[in-house]
Structures are given as C-alpha cells and as structure tokens.
Amino acid sequence: MTEAASSPDAPTPAAPQPVPAVPHRGLSLTVLIVNQLLAGVGVASGIAVAALLVDELTGVVAFAGFAQSSSVLGAALTAIPLAKLAVRRGRHVALATGYALGCLGALLVIAAAVSGFVPLVFLGLMAFGAGTAAGLQARFAATEVAAPGFEARSMSLVLWATTLGSVAGPLLSDLGDTVGQAIGLPALVGPFLFSGAAFAFSTLLVAALLRLPPAGHLAGDAAAGASRSSARIGSWQAMRIASRNPRALFAIFAIVCSHTVMVGVMVMTPVHMMAHGLSLSLVGVVISIHILGMYGASPLVGWLADRIGSERVIFIGIGILALATLIGILAPADDMLLVPLALGLLGLGWSCGLIGGSTLVTDAVDPSIRVPLQGATDASMNLAAAIAAALSGFVLGFGGFAGVCLVAMLVLLPLVVMGVRSARRRPA
Template sequence: MPHRGLSLTILIVNQLLAGIGVASGIAVAALLVDELTGVVALAGLAQSASVLGAALAAIPLARLAVRAGRHVSLATGYACACAGAALIIAAAASGWVVLVFVGLAAFGAGAAAGLQARFAATEVAAPGFEARYMSLVLWATTLGSVAGPLLSETGAQLGASLGLPPLVGPFLLSGTVFALSSVLVAALLRLPKAGVLASDAAPAAEADPADPEPAGREAPDDGALPAGRVAPDEGGRVSRPAPVGAWSALRIAVREPRALFAVLAIVCSHTVMIGVMVMTPVHMTAHGLSLTLVGVVLSVHILGMYGASPIVGWLADRIGSARVISLGIGILLSATLIGILMPADDVLLIPLALGLLGLGWSCGLIGGSTLLNHSVDADIRVPLQGATDATMNLAAAASAALSGVVLGIGGFAGVNLVAVLVLVPLVIAGLRARRAGRAARSAALAPHA
C-alpha cells in the first residue's frame, strides 16, 4: 500500500491525542458528578456511563467504516466525543446533572474510536506485521493516558479563566483535543477498504504440518476456509454473500473454533482486567494504604497494559497470535493467584499483581484482535470487530458494577477468584481451537499419506 508509513504515523499521533482527550476528562468525571450531586454512588456511575457509551458506539462506528471508510468512522467517533464534552460543560454549568451522564455516554464514543484505530492499523500493515502495527498504535495510548491526567490542572485553570467551575475545565481541553483528532483523520487519513488486509492477497507461508499453531500469517494451511467465506462452486465461481450485521457476524464466528477463541480472548481479558483493576484502589485504601501508593500501583498497571505492547505485537507476528493469547492467559492467572494469596496490605505484591494484570490484558487484546482478523473472511471482519468491542465494553461495565458487590462479600481474594472463573471459558475455547486445528491438518495430510 502506498504511504503506509504516513498512514501509521497519523494513526499514532491521533491515538496520542485521543488518549489525552479521554484521560483528561475521565480523570475528573467522578469528582465532577460527586460535586454536582453530593452522592458518592452516583459518582461511581460516571465511569460506567462512558463505558456503556463506548459499547453503544462500537457497532454503528463499524457499520460506518464499511459504508464510508475508516477515516469517516474515526472522525465521527471523535466528533461525538467532542460533542459529549461540550454537553458536559453546558450541563454542569447549568446544573443539569442528567445531561452530564448523557454527555459522558457520548464521550465514550472517543474510546470506541480509539479501539477501532487498532484494527485500522492492521489494514495499513505489510503482511506479517499486523500485530506490530496494532501494538504501536496502542502504545501511543500510553503517552496520552499519562499526559491526560497531568493536564487536568491546566484544563481546570483554563476553565476558571473563562468563569467555569474548575472540574469542568478539563472537559474543555478534552473537547478541543477531540475536535483536533476528528479534523486530523478526516482530512489526512486515507485507508484501504475497511476490513481488507494486505495479507488477504498474499500467499500463506509454508507451515510445518506438525506445528498446530503456525507463526506469521494466521490463515490456516489445512484447506479450511475462514469463517464467513463462501467456497467456489464447480465452475470456480464464488457468490458474494449479502452484507451481514454485527450480531450475525458474531453468530457466524462463534461456530468456528479459532474465531471463538479470538473473540473470547478480547472479551474475557478485558472483563478480568476491569473487574480487578477498579476494585484495587478501594481495597488498598480500606487497608490503610496511601493515595500516593494507589497512584503508583495504577501507573504500574497502565505501564503493563501499554508499555510492553510493541513487544507483544512482535511476539504475535513471530510465534503466532494463538500462542500470545495462551501466554496472556498464563499471565492473567498468575496475577489473579497473587491477588488471592497475598496479604491485603503487601506493598510489593499489589503492584506486581496489577502490572501482570495489565500485561496479560495486552497479550489478550493484541493476540485476540490479530487472530480475529485472520480467522474470519473480510466480508464479516468489520461487523465482527464492532460486535466484539461492544460485547467487551458491555462485559466490562457489568464487571465494574458487580465487582463492588463481590468485594463486599468475599474481599479482594473473592474479586480475583471470580476473575479466574471468567478465564475458564477462554481456556476451554483455546483447547477446542487447538484440537480443531490438529484434526483439520491431519485430514489435509491424510490423502498424501
């Protein structure tokens, strides 16, 4: 593809800006709702409103990407986030708390667009480099996530200079950044047709028949068709299927072991990460640990999520995404077992557990997203991406809501025990996908025996 480097650079810069936009607003969202209502329980719903907004936006943005292109879809998501920030500012200044939650939901569209950008990166990648391109775009989120909260004070000062409440100011900064992101991708970014990878037209590398998980390009060498692909008839003609919706694509994917493994890798990894992460500050402060230490632990967690993503992407391209997902499962299990067994106030094991939790999430998201791309046909790839991201965010919202109840009943060990149970379907799907791959390769080799 021409201008591949330029397209990747635009995606990276835009992801950095979007990371600042999301983080600078979300950093103060709960505080803003608490200040407006005086009800701590409602303050906790601020994050949930944004996550639900991201879930609701995922599928419409995927449909728009198919119809009009990724650049239009990304620009629309960031524009919605900009509008959400404006609504939050207006509602907070006038005291209309309900509209603040509506604005936070629209604000979540920026996060949904940021997630879609990881798939856009794979569409400009050279064959065999999809995971590395994806990881670079995700890595840029690290800088934005760190810089966003640090700029909250600047946003507050800017808002105060305009006569706005201090906690509203950061959303003025977020809205400005999202507006810039929207203009940047709409004006400069041009990508291939959404869902089409350069490797779709590239021949699959010769695989070792004894290796059940070939590295490099993920297309199977056993003659099996990716989920959703229609085989040619006797005359060699292929009838193109009618466009499918997001949930129809998901139903097709779950019937194919590799595609189901990919979907569950994304959904389960995210659900585990959110469920444990959101309760960690509550657990730490309840046992007398300082807010400074809470900040250090969350910083280690974010570093685990994004800091190592280029390494994770390189591994996915080199050893295969299925193996990276399996590595992620092992890391997540290690993190949750530490959370179950460690003393409640251990200042060394808590950051270790949260760092591993972030690293396991990175393996699950990058490995799962790469495998998803290669386990289904291009005709259902983008709708499936939208359905998977929507499911991921809905599961995360439920996990965040229920983890507080679990913490109250079973403590932090109980939260981590539930996280282990969430990983069980993923492990089963991985074993099933591995068996199916071996069986298909055995069948393909049988005529030559």
C-alpha cells in the same frame, strides 16, 4: 480454508475486482500513531477521575461503577455503527466521527457538573465512550495500512503509541483539576477540559490527513471482493458464523474476557485507594502504571504473536491476569509496591489478550465477515465490560477490593475452557 468460509451460512465471495492501494502507507501509519497519542490523553484524562466525580456528585460509592459502565456502554453502542461506517466510507471517516463524539461527551460532563444535573454526566460519559471505541478500532486500521506480513506488528505499534498519551493523561489529573478550579469549575471536572481538547485535535487530524478506502477494499486483502459481502452481512450474523469456528470463538472470548477483567478491576482501584486516604496524585501514578502495562509492551506482544502464535500469547495473558487479580486480593490498599504491580500486570495481561485475540480473530475467519465481526467483537467486549463496571461498585461495597479481584478471576474460567477446546479441535 477457514471453517467460517465452509459454513453454509457464509456468503459466496464476489468475483475478484481491482482494488485500490492504500495511499501513502507511511503517512497513514504516522497519522494513526500521532492520533493515538492524542486519543490516549483524551480517554485517560477523563476516565482517571470519572468514578471519583460520580462519587462526589451522588455521594453513593456504588454509583461510581456506573461512570465507567456508561463510558464502556457508549463504546459498545457505537462500535457496530462505526464498523458499518468504515465499510461504507472508510476507516478515517469512522475514526473522526468517534473522536468528535468523544469531544462532545467531555463537554457534556463539564456542563453536567456545573449545572448539578447528574443524569447528564452519564449521557456525556456514554458519548465519551465513542472516543474509546474509535481508539480501539484504530488497531484494525493499522492492519489495513500495513505492508503484507507486518499486520500484527503494525497493530501493536499503533497500540504502543497510545502509551505516551494514556500515561500522561492520569498524571495530568492534578493539573487539570487545578486549572478547572482556577476558572471556576467544580472539583474533579478540570481533567475533562484536557479530554475535550485532545479529542478535538484527534478529530481534526484524522479528518485532514488520513484517507483510507472503505474497509475491505484495501490491496492485500485475502479476497478482493470481500467488501461487497461485508456490506451485506450484519455484525451479529458475522458473529453467529464465526461462533462455529473454535479458533475464532477463542479469539472473541480472549478479547471480551480480557477487557472485562481489566475494566472491572481498574475502575474500582481509584475509589478503593482514595477510601483508604491516598491522594489523587498517587491514584494518577497507579493508573499511569496500569496504562503503561496496557500499551508499553505491545510491540513485544505483537512480535511474540508473530513468532509463537496468537493462541500462545492469549494463554500467557490469562496467566498474567490471574496473577494480577491474586495480588489485588492480597495487597493492602496503601501498599504502593504491590498495588501498582497488580495494576501494571493487569494492563500487560490485557495487552496479550487484546493483541493475541485481535490478530487471531482477523486470521481465523473469511475476509467476507471480517469487518462486521470486528465491530460485533468490540461491541461485545464493551458491553460485557460495562456490565462489569456497573456491578463492580456493588461488589466493592459488599466484598471490598478483594471481592472485585476474585470475581474478575472467575471471568477467566470460560476463556480457559474455550482455549482448551480450540487446541483440541485444531489439526495437528
């Protein structure tokens, strides 16, 4: 029995009830895979130029970090409502809602740039972040449609599917900018046209083809009545219960810290490179390598999590993130060998932390708090990353890119502490 289940605050699971099977597991997983490809284009096309667009509109480099922080804050604010919607109506409804908001956000950014009304850019990027939140929650949808015993691999497969779209997105930045300017849009706005179209297709695909029972009702859940308890438990109450479980706490820190480090460094890389005279095309190449690192090796990471355990995969991720930030400290901005290497490793370390942490957080807690805890964890990681993105612009201004990487390295320290504590508390 998990520690969460034995806590006096944990609810008593409802009596077992008949649960519906997942309709057409193969079709559902295929829809999630194709949808993640589209969502990858949607997120990456806009995010690749968001900081540059804000820098262009405001003329203040420190404000560039607020572009990413606005998007990540939007993801944080929508993570819990989307999780609640998944409990009540099903993951497909939650995902479609998130992608529709992402499409709306892309349209608001375009309108803001055309009108010159800068605050609307940040509002649009916050709505844009809902698409990111939906894409992240799709990894949990993958575990819900997976055959028993294949949850981690299904999660990693859906994340891997994001690779094609996410790598293509930044590479389309130049084309999007050209198309946008050809139809009269300001510079750097065109990529958001691709983002809006991709999110629109994602919304239609999920709404038309994906059908899942409310989260927690799925056959194969460890407790058939867990969904009734999930509906009664708030996300932050679930977080409080899980925090008493060292393994669950390590999993939460793995997700939050890995995402914070990745976002804090990644968002300032385009600004850093272009400030040293590198082109938008080269920026797109580096960001594409970074995203390839995030998603390309995810099937291997998922397989490792099944073979050697999620905790060990998280520690591997810590080492990779530390190496990435060290290279970032030492590499010149125009070094097109070391900078892509650092960003690729940054993505790979994030993949280990996210997959290892997500698998562990699902395994370490009672099913009665699983779904609300997933929402709270995603909200926490996005909120922390939003703060990191907002501050990274100021750190870049005062300490350069080396300062950004050094601060990111320090974020790994509490994760190491939680990992050691979890290993010591775990029974032999």
